[in-house]
Amino acid sequence: xxxxxxxxQGQLISGSIIKINTSPIxxxxxxxxxxxxxxxxxxxxxxxxxxxxxxxxxxxELIKLSEYIVKNRxxxxxxxxxxxxxxxxxxxxxxxxxxxxCLHYHSHLNQILVDDKITNFSFRKGFxxxxxxxxxxxxxxxxxxxRNTPLITELTILIHALWSGNSLVLRPSLGVAGxxxxxxxxxxxxxxxxxxxxxxxxxxxxxxxxxxxLESANLLHYVGSSKYLQQTLIAxxxxxxxxxxxxxxxxxxxxDKSANIQKAAKYCRDGLIRCNGxxxxxxxxxxxxxxxxxxxIQLFLDLIRKIKIGPPDKNNTFQMGPLFSQLQVxxxxxxxxxxxxxxxxxxxxxxxxxxxxxIILQLKSNxxxxxxxxxxxxxxxxxxxKGSGWKKWLVENPxxxxxxxxxxxxxxxxxxxxTSTSPRKVLNLDPTIESVFxxxxxxxxxxxxxxxxxxxxYRRYYQLxxx
Numbered sequence: 001x002x003x004x005x006x007x008x009q010g011q012l013i014s015g016s017i018i019k020i021n022t023s024p025i026x027x028x029x030x031x032x033x034x035x036x037x038x039x040x041x042x043x044x045x046x047x048x049x050x051x052x053x054x055x056x057x058x059x060x061e062l063i064k065l066s067e068y069i070v071k072n073r074x075x076x077x078x079x080x081x082x083x084x085x086x087x088x089x090x091x092x093x094x095x096x097x098x099x100x101x102c103l104h105y106h107s108h109l110n111q112i113l114v115d116d117k118i119t120n121f122s123f124r125k126g127f128x129x130x131x132x133x134x135x136x137x138x139x140x141x142x143x144x145x146x147r148n149t150p151l152i153t154e155l156t157i158l159i160h161a162l163w164s165g166n167s168l169v170l171r172p173s174l175g176v177a178g179x180x181x182x183x184x185x186x187x188x189x190x191x192x193x194x195x196x197x198x199x200x201x202x203x204x205x206x207x208x209x210x211x212x213x214l215e216s217a218n219l220l221h222y223v224g225s226s227k228y229l230q231q232t233l234i235a236x237x238x239x240x241x242x243x244x245x246x247x248x249x250x251x252x253x254x255x256d257k258s259a260n261i262q263k264a265a266k267y268c269r270d271g272l273i274r275c276n277g278x279x280x281x282x283x284x285x286x287x288x289x290x291x292x293x294x295x296x297i298q299l300f301l302d303l304i305r306k307i308k309i310g311p312p313d314k315n316n317t318f319q320m321g322p323l324f325s326q327l328q329v330x331x332x333x334x335x336x337x338x339x340x341x342x343x344x345x346x347x348x349x350x351x352x353x354x355x356x357x358x359i360i361l362q363l364k365s366n367x368x369x370x371x372x373x374x375x376x377x378x379x380x381x382x383x384x385x386k387g388s389g390w391k392k393w394l395v396e397n398p399x400x401x402x403x404x405x406x407x408x409x410x411x412x413x414x415x416x417x418x419t420s421t422s423p424r425k426v427l428n429l430d431p432t433i434e435s436v437f438x439x440x441x442x443x444x445x446x447x448x449x450x451x452x453x454x455x456x457x458y459r460r461y462y463q464l465x466x467x
Contacts, residue, residue, distance in 0.1 A: 002031040004181040006203055008044055010188065010196030015040060015203065019174055024085035024322040024354045025311050031083075033177040038208040044200055045216035048167050049140045059105065059163060065190040066102035069095065076182055080150050083176045085322040085354065087312045090275050098152045101436045105159060108437045112453050121465065130466050135459040137165030138242065142213035143221040144206070147173035147324055148278045148376070152436065154183060157221065158199060160454040168199040169217070171209045173224075175324060214239045219458070222246070226374060226399070244457060248374050249280030249401030251431050254390045254416060255296060256407035257289040259428075264406035265299040267430040268380070272358060273307060273320045274432040277378035278328075281402045281424075281432050284375060285363070286382045287393045293384040300382075301343055304358050310351050322354035323377050329356045332377045336361060339370060339381065365389070368396040391419050401441070402431045423450035 005012040017035040022028060036044070069076060073095055080091040121129035141161045145153045154172055161168040172180045184201060202209070206224075213220040214235050219242045222232050226247030236243030251271065255264050271283040288296050308319045323329055336344065336359050345357035356377065363370055363383040370381045371393075383393070394403060403422035407413050417425060423441035424431075441450045 002178045002181050004031055004033045004177040004184075004203065006034060006036055007184045007187070007196075007199075007201040009048070009198075009200055010193060012184075013040075019177075019203070021083075021175060021177055023082045024324050025082065025352075027352065031178040031181065033174050033203045035174075036202055036204045036208075038205070038212070041202065041204050041208055041212045042215070044202065045140070045142075045169060045212045048169060048200065049216045049218075059159070061191045061195060062102040062105055062159070065186055066099050068186040068190055069099050069102065072182065072186070073099075076151065076179065079178045079182055080176075081312050081321075083150060083179050084147065084275075085312065085324065086275055087316075087319050087321055091312070094150060094152050097436045098155050101152065101155055101159070104437070105163075109163065109455065112455065132464040132466060133461065134464060135456075135461045138458060138460050139166060139218040140216065141166045141168045141219045141221065141458060142171075142209070142217035143168065144171045144209065144224050145173060146224050147175040148275060148280070150176040150179045151183060153223065154180060154201075156436070156454060157223075158201075161458050162195070162198055164455050164458040166198075166219075166458055169213070170199065170201050171204060171206070172201065174203060177203060210235075214241050217241060219244065221457070242460075246280070248376075248399055249282075250284045250371060250397055250399045251281050251402040251404060252371075252394060252397050252400060252422075253283055253286045253404040253406065253431075254394070255286065255288045255292070256405065256409055256412045257292050258409040258412065259292075259406035260408070261292055261296045261299060261406075263428070265296060265303055267406075268300060269303040269307075269318075270430045271432045272304075272378055272380050273318075274430075276320055276323055277358070278323065278376045279432065281434075282375075282378075283380055283404075283431065285371060285393065285397075286380060287390050288382065288384050289390075290384045290386040297342070297382060301360065304343060304360065307358060309345075309355055309357050320358070320378060322352060323356060324354070326353040328377050329354060332356060332359065332375065332379050335373050335375070336379060339363065339367060342382065368393070371397045371399075394420055394422075397422075402426060404429075404431045 005014050015034040015036040019033045019035050020029055021031045023030045076095045077091045080094055117133040119131050121127055121131055143157045221244045223246040229245045229247045233243050253268060268283055268286055306318055308316050312321045313319055339361040342362040343360040358378040361381040363381040400422040402424040403420040404426040405413060405416040406428055439451050439453045
């Protein structure tokens with residue numbers, strides 16, 4: 001059992017409250033997180049908000065951190081399995097992506113960083129002024145991370161925030177405290193004192209953290225449930241704090257009659273169960289051209305029936321573990337009752353209350369309300385279309401983080417690209433496969449680009465008009 005303390009500018013600090021975490025696999029205790037009180041949290045924000053740093057041109061400690069993760073790879077993988085209930089393969093992917101991130105971060109930055117952009121000033125004839133687009137750090141960044149992509153998300157936010165010249169207070173999900181404890185140990189053994197002084201990793205009540213962030217931080221990056229997004233954005237506007245939010249996502253798939261439907265069915269199966277269907281780009285709806293609808297559904301269901309539900313097993317490829325909580329299972333089951341169930345394994349749960357088999361819903365042409373459901377689990381709706389009927393589904397999707405098309409018709413693909421308003425579009429591929437250096441968007445972007453690199457999210461951009 002791991003006791004997890006807060007990392008405050010390099011020092012391990014205990015909080016006043018102990019939160020016991022249990023594994024979704026078997027309900028056994030796996031860690032105890034030491035939570036900071038509201039007063040402690042405010043004090044940390046106050047002492048960090050006046051720190052001033054410049055952007056980095058070197059981050060050699062990342063190589064040392066990558067070596068630490070490689071050395072302890074099996075420990076990280078096993079802890080992520082316990083914290084999340086993800087399969088061995090999904091957990092390995094998260095750890096290996098983190099190693100890749102540390103090793104190749106320098107080359108990634110070299111590809112995207114350019115000098116300040118300068119352009120001629122127009123509108124006034126004979127005026128020789130110039131416009132210079134430049135940027136500077138925000139200062140103190142506050143960020144939250146969810147439970148569904150442990151380790152890599154914390155690293156992505158931490159490293160980009162520091163590199164771009166900011167200080168950071170990071171609040172990870174309490175559910176992955178064990179994984180974060182391993183990361184903290186690696187950071188303390190890899191980073192120098194001056195680097196460690198620039199950030200804190202804290203465990204606290206979520207509401208206390210957001211309120212402290214809005215009082216003291218210059219930028220709040222909220223990554224979590226969409227349930228609290230609107231009020232967080234409004235509070236940021238009132239408080240004069242820039243807020244970036246990443247909430248629930250929804251991946252919509254369109255399957256055209258020219259598609260390789262065997263390939264499409266396989267990728268849809270993979271995208272439904274990867275990380276137990278609990279990531280924001282998990283597949284939520286599949287819209288199939290009418291003439292191939294029945295054939296596709298048969299192929300898809302045949303693949304779904306072969307999925308093994310149970311505790312993570314490194315020897316089983318097509319497997320799905322438990323959801324994070326019993327509440328998620330109940331929520332998915334309740335939502336499914338509002339629609340026509342095409343497939344669901346009924347009967348007593350073989351392993352525990354957190355386990356659920358994939359649920360496939362047959363959606364009617366007017367079931368667009370399904371796209372507004374908040375899901376973090378393996379449920380997908382399927383529907384058929386003819387003609388241009390697929391367009392309405394794209395338009396009606398309120399949280400279209402990713403739109404996917406399976407088609408070999410170049411004209412159909414072109415029309416799909418121009419119709420989709422999603423910031424991320426995927427052609428003939430499983431959308432849940434990502435690059436660790438992929439530019440990403442936010443929903444809602446709150447004044448930032450729909451799609452941008454993390455480094456750019458953490459810099460304040462402005463223009464200088466000079467004569």
